[in-house]
Amino acid sequence: MSGKALCDLCGLALPARPWTLTTAQASLRFCCEGCEGIYRMLNNIPDDPAPTDSAPPTSGDDPWTTPR
Numbered sequence: 001m002s003g004k005a006l007c008d009l010c011g012l013a014l015p016a017r018p019w020t021l022t023t024a025q026a027s028l029r030f031c032c033e034g035c036e037g038i039y040r041m042l043n044n045i046p047d048d049p050a051p052t053d054s055a056p057p058t059s060g061d062d063p064w065t066t067p068r
């Protein structure tokens, strides 16, 4: 809450609208899309994380409801 916010990857000052990334561990901010991408790569974070992990992936071919 004090001082200026810095990029969580390279340490540069953040722009007015920083790139944000929320992980299970922390909420991070980056100065640019590149920093965010690199951080994701280093930490194996998917490009578009699902907001909730409670919903199972639907294949659209449910064996219980699909008529033969």
Ligand SMILES: [Zn+2]
Pocket (backbone or CB within 6 Å): 007, 008, 009, 010, 011, 012, 030, 031, 032, 035
């Ligand atoms: Zn950066």
